[in-house]
Amino acid sequence: MLPLFGDEKRRKINLGGSSSVSTLSAITDQAKARRIERTEQKRKNDSAIRIQAWWRAVAAIRAVKTNMRRLFEEDIEGLRGLRCIVLIGLDQGILGKWSQTILAKGEGSLFSPALGPQQSSWLVLIRQIFLLLLRSIAASPKSPDAVAHLKIMNMLVSADVVTRNLGPQGRDVAADILVYSLKRGFYPLLSEAIRSIPTTEAKSSTSLPLLVPLATVAFSALPTAHDAYAESLAALTSNILTIPLLPNRLPLPSLTHLSSHLPLSSFALLVFSPTNTAIADRIHLVANLMAFIPPRYAVLPAPALTAYLNLLTSLFDSLPPGAFEESSVRTAAAAAAASADADSDDESRPTVSVVSSFMPATPPPVLPTLDARTLKRLGTLVTPAHLTSLLNVTQKHPDATRRALFGVLLALEGIWPGKTSTVLGAIVVGGGGTSVIKELWRGSVRRANATSILREFQRATDAPDASIPSLLFLADLYTHALLTMGDDEFFGTSGSVGGSAAPRNPMSLDELTVFSRLLLDVAFGLYQGPLDSDGDTNMSGTTGPSGVRYTWEEVREKVTKCLVAIHARDSRRSFTPPDHWLVSTQIDLRSFVEAALFEEQQISTGNARAVTTRQIARLAPRLGILHNIPFSIPFSTRVQVFRSFIYSDAMARRQGEDLYNHHRLQITVRRENIAQDGFDRLRDVDLKGRIGITFIDKFGEEEAGIDGGGVFKEFFTSLCKEVFDSDRGLWLANKKNELYPNPHTYAVESHNLNWYRFIGRIVAKAMYEGILVDIAFAGFFLAKWLGKQSFLDDLASLDPELYNGLIFLKHYAGNPEDLSLNFTVAVEDFGVTKTVDLVPHGSNIAVTKENRLQYIYLVSHYRLSKQIKQQSDAFFEGLSEIIDHKWLKMFNQQELQILIGGTDSPVDLDDLQGNTQYGGIFDSNHATIISFWRVVHSFDQEQRRALLRFVTSCSRPPLLGFKELVPNFAIRDAGADELRLPTSSTCVNLLKLPRYQSEKVLRAKLLQAITANAGFDLS
Structure with missing residues (x-):
C-alpha cells in the first residue's frame, strides 16, 4: 500500500536514541583521529627541522674546527x-x-x-x-x-x-x-x-x-x-x-x-668537614695521615699539632664503631654489641621482658673492605710507641694541645672499641698514666660542675661544658688503672716492691671523695633523664654532649663504670664521709619505692621482647638507678624494695594457682641423709611453693610433729651445713673462711654441676623466704651473681702468694723478661701440675714491660673467673630460677652477703626484746624474763651472738631488725627444774628457759648452754 500524503520523503526519527548516539560517537572518533594525525605530523616536521638544524650546526662546527685546526697549524x-x-x-x-x-x-x-x-x-x-x-x-x-x-x-x-x-x-x-x-x-x-x-x-x-x-x-x-x-x-x-x-x-x-x-706547619688554617666526604675516604685519610705525620710530631708547632689532633678527633667522631676493624671482626663485634648487656663484661645474664615498643634501629652504614696494608697502617694508631710519642711531644705544648690529645684518645676508644684496653693500657704502662690522671683531674675535671653537665644534657644551655671530654677520658683511664691496682696501692699503704718504691694511687683519697661525688651526681641526673610533659622519662640516647661522639647513654655508662669501681674500694675499706653515696636529699624515698615497684610490675607482666639492663634504665629510670648505682639509695630502702618484689611475685603466683591444687608439697627426709634426700626430692620442684618436711629417724620411723614452718627451717639449716661442708669437695674456703666453688676438674663433672645448681636453688629459697644462713661467700664469687668480673684487688682474698707475686711483677724495676715468665698459668689438679695458655700460643709469648699489665689481668681473670665459670654458672642458674637477677642488681657483694646471712652489726638487744614473743606462763613482766634480759644486757657482743646462734642457728641479726626474723624470736618456760640447761628449737627460733629463781644461776646456765652449743630440743 502506498503511503498517504507523501510520507516517504519525511526524515525518519528513532525515538530510542541508539542509532543517533552511535553516529555521534563515530563522528567524534573520526575527529579525534584526524587531530592526532595532524599532531603527529607536526611533531615529525618539527623533529625533522631540529635534526636539520643540528646537522647544519655540526657541519658548520666541523667546518669552523677544520678552519681552526688550519689556523692552529699556521x-x-x-x-x-x-x-x-x-x-x-x-x-x-x-x-x-x-x-x-x-x-x-x-x-x-x-x-x-x-x-x-x-x-x-x-x-x-x-x-x-x-x-x-x-x-x-x-x-x-x-x-x-x-x-x-x-x-x-x-x-x-x-x-x-x-x-x-x-x-x-x-x-x-x-x-x-x-x-x-x-x-x-x-x-x-x-x-x-x-x-x-x-x-x-x-x-x-x-x-x-x-x-x-x-x-x-x-x-x-x-x-x-x-x-x-x-x-x-x-x-x-x-x-x-x-x-x-x-x-x-x-x-x-x-x-x-x-x-x-x-704544609703540616699550616694545619691550623685547615677547615675540613668530614661529613662532606664518604666513609671510605675518611678511613683512608686517617691511614694516610698516619703514614706522613707521626715522624714530624716533634717539629710541628703547637697550633698545627692541635689542629691535627682536632682533625683526627673529628674524623673518629664521624665514623661508625669498628670502622678500622677487619670485616670478620666487625661482624663479630656487631653481633656481640647487639646482645651484650651494658654492665656485663664476661658472664651472660638473662634479659627480661618489658612493656614497650622501640623505634626500629637505624641500619648500620656499609663499611668498605679494607686492604691489609691500610689495616696495618691504621694499627699504628694504637701502638704503645705511637701513643707514648704523642703523650711525650704534647707535654711541651700548651694546655689546648694536651686537651686536644685527650679528645683524640677518647674518640679513638669510640671508633675502635676493641682496642680500648690497648689504648688505656699503653697510657697506664708506658705513657705516664699516673701523671696523665693527675693532669686530667687537676687541670680540668676538678673544676667540673655536675649541674653544668646536666644542663647540657637537658639542652638548657647554649655554652657546652668543655670539661665533659676530660671527665669521660679520666673515668675510662682511672677505671682501667683500677683493674691492676691493689688495695695497698689504692690506699697508699704499699712500701718498696720489686726493688723500688711502689707507685701510689695517682689520686689522693680526698680527691677521690670529691671525684666520686661528681660522678655520682652526674650519673644520678643521667639516670633520671629529662622529663616529658607527662612526667615520664624521655631519654632517647640518640644524641650526646657537644665535643664527643658518645650518646648520653654511653656517657652514663662510662661514668657509672668508674663510679662503681671506686665504690667497690670504699665498700671494702671506707674512706668517704657518712652518707657520701646517698642521694636521699634529692628524692622522696617513699614515692621512689612506689615508682620502682610499679616499674617492676610493668616489666614483669609485659610480653614484649627481651631487653637489656641498658634498655631497662631507659624505660624504668628508678629500676635503672637500683640496677646501676644502687648505693645511691639507702640499703634499708633497697631491702624494702627487694622484699616487696618477692611479695608481689608470691602474690601473683598464688593468684595463678588452681585453688583445688593449692597445697603444701610434703616430702620425707632421713635425718641421717638430709643432703642426698633433699637433692633427690627437691632439685626439680618449684621451691617458691610451700614445702612440708617429715623427718625419718634412724629407726625408720616418722618423727612426731606438724611442720608449721619450723621443721622446714630445721631441715634447711641442716641441709646448708652439709652441702657447704668443704670436705664434700664442692667448696673451698679462703683464709677468712669465705666459701667459693672448687676449681678442680672434679667439680665440673655433670653430676657435681647439678649439685651446684641445686645449692643455688636452696640459697635462693632462703632469700625468698627471708631465712638467714650462717654462710659467708667470697666476694669474687658473689660478684659472679651480679655478672661482674673480678680483678687483681680480689685476688688477695683467694691466693695471697700469687697476689704478692703479681704486685711484685707490676712494680718490678728491672727487665721483666729476666723473670722468664710467659702467658701461661700453672694449675694443680689432684697432685698433677699442668700448664694452661692464657692466650693462644701463650707459652711462646714472653712477659715484657709493655705487656705485663695484660699478663697480670689475664692471670687474675683466670684464677677468679675462668676456673670457676662452669660452677658459678650452674649455681646461678639454680639461683635465678627463684630470685630474679635484676633484683640482685640492687646490691653489691657485701650487701648480698648481708641478705644471705644477716648483718655484722652489733646485736641490738632493745630491738630483740621489743620483738620477742613469750609462751607458757611467761610474759614480759615475769621475774625470770626480767632476770633474763638483765643478764643478756650484761653480755658482750660475742656472747650475744652466741645466744643468737643458739636460738636461731645464725649469729647475725636480720638486716632490717628483729621484726624481720621469721618466725619471731620467742621464749617459752621449760619448767621449774633449775638443774636443767636452757634448750632451743632453732627451727622456730624458740628458747626454752627454765624458771630460774636466781639471776646468778640463770647467767651461768645460759652461758653454759650457748657456749657449748648444747640443748637442742625437738619437743
Missing part, C-alpha cells in the same frame, strides 16, 4: 694558536701536538706570546689551556702525551720558571694561573688522575712523578695569608690525602717529595 706557538685550542676544547690531538711542539722548542716558546702587549690575552688563554691539559690527563693519565702535558703544567705554575721567562711579575702570573684552576676543580681532577693509575702500575708510572708536585705547588706559590692557600689545604686533604694506599702508589722520589712538601 701559528702553533702564537696567540692565534692558543685561541684555536681554547675554542676547539678538549681535543687530544690538538693538545698533544701543542705540548710536544712547546717541549721541543723549549720553555721560551711557551712564554714568548706573553712578552709583548698581548700578555693579558695570553694569560686568559693559558689559564684555560692549563685546565684543558689537566682534564685530558684525568681522562687518560697513561696517554702518550700525558707526560708532555704535565711538564708544561708544572712550568706554568712554577714561580721560578715563570719568573725566569717573564721577569719579576712571573710569581704573580703563576699564582694567577693556579688560583684560576683551583676554583675550577683543580684538586678533584688531580685526584681523579692519580686514582685512575692502578696501584700495580703506580711505581713504574711516568705520570705520577709529575702529578705529585702539582699537588703541593700551591703551598710554595701562594702566601699563607692568601684565601686560596687555606682552600688548597682543605682540597688537598679531601681529594689527595683520601686516595687509598697513597704512600703505596707513589714511587719513592715522589713519596719523599710529597712527605717533605706537605
